[in-house]
Amino acid sequence: MSHETKGLAPILEAEHITKRFGRITALEDVSMRVHASEILCVLGDNGAGKSTLIKTLSGVHPPDEGRLLVDGEPVRFSSPRDALARGIATVYQDLAMVPMLSVVRNFFLGAEPTRGVGPLRRLDLREGEVVVRAELQRMGIELRDLSVPVSALSGGQRQALAIARAIHFGARVLVLDEPTSALGVKQAGIVLRYVMEARTRGCGVILITHNPHHAHMVGDRFTLLNRGRCEGTFAKADITRDELIRRMAGGEELEQLQHELRAS
């Protein structure tokens, strides 16, 4: 399964990105790229620079050094709206949803379909329901009642709704911020299925996670981030799950700890 299609530029590429906050270097010389129909997992522990990376990719922080390329063309995002306009959509952990609003209303929040003109312009919720139902079906989700508040959905369904929304509004690259972190095993599995569904539909996915088990299940390539630096990128064929876990956990340090625990 090679997604490194020759001659096709990656949708999104980061080249030698460095980002500092005062005297703290959050990211140093980080490079990565994602193609269409590919899942790139960015793995890192707390403080590895994952959130800074997300914010740089999504247009919140411009990088101090290095550059971003979309379709092989250098770009400079001055806001998340800029990034979104180029098809880079970020799904944050809060999912940008209003818990007490219905599924349909959340789906279209800020971009509501309307009918009528002038002062009689009003929401077209019926049209909205048709669209949402179709989009959710393409993700393989069946919701009986789309007028229930989002707070009534399961964590996995909510995540799926956010992904479906991003794709519907033109995402070509999905940046997912720890989509499985707050979920139980079963719900996390459901979410990973939707992530793969997004790949099938042609999206480039950047899955940011600290969970090597989840990453290895769905990822095509893996970039390891440690203290703001890239510790290498591996294709799935080149790295086993155990190796990924070992590198993630700081390898030798963990083995050391295991020895100490056993000794005591």
Next chain:
Amino acid sequence: MSARTWLARPELGVVAAVVAAWLFFAVTAGDSGFLTLSGTASYLAIAAELGILAAPVALLMIAGEFDLSVGSTMAASGMTVALCTTELGWPLWGGIAAAAALSACVGLVNGLIVTRTRLPSFIVTLGTLFILAGGTIGTTRLLTGRTQVGGLEDAGGFGAAQKLFAGQIGPFSITLLWWVGLTALATWVLVRTRPGNWIFAVGGAPDAARRLGIPVDRVKIVLFMTTALAACLVATFQTVQFRGTDVLRGTGKELEAILAAVLGGTLLTGGRGSVVGAACGALLFGMVQQGIVFSGVDSDWYKVFLGAVLILAVLLNSSVQTRAAEARR
């Protein structure tokens, strides 16, 4: 809609309370006039004025903000109408236009300060409450030497204004029509338009709303202006009806409006609520205030009753909501 959806409606508590209050007074005060047409008209008139304030106050609270300056905006705009006509000799409509302009400015300033400084609106509008109340007393005393201004009936255009703002339809006050109309309009805006969707988002998840490109600040500013204009409208009703006004008119109305909105299921923290609920809250308020009079109890006690009903209604609302939310899982 399933039974469970109905149980989760924010208005449920207040509708139950309205029915209970009506039954209670029908039994205890039914033979002393509560059930007559004029008795009904008397509490509907109180509910109408409060309801017109409570509708925009509910919208503002759903968007996550408070407006405590409603009462003193009433005093200021009522006095503007009165002073423009009696002191400056303007026709009544000129005075009303001036009052509307003044209150729109008050709302704009409230909104700008809240959105620019990110200070809690509770504090900002508490400040404007005092500034407007003091300014109204100061200006009125400076110009007239008194704190009450009357004699509006001599102003040009009074007849037409009286029909529109203080007329009667049979035993009922015309303000009832205003109330129903404005409640319907506000409900439509809230549940059927894009800005309505934004109001929920602004109060329920402000960061998300901003990220999705919703003009959060503009929504809030427009809502602050709407509450101020509603205060001006109610002040105009009263000023025309009494042919004059007092610097203290409207005192405490801001809390009554919040009470009506909360009785109606609007969350203090924003993100949830209903205009119809706020209207029912106002209706409950009027019913209790007049019902106590009809039942022969000293009317000084009605606030005790209202406060207790407030706490009960909110308790009922939150417990039903919790159960409805659990049932879904």
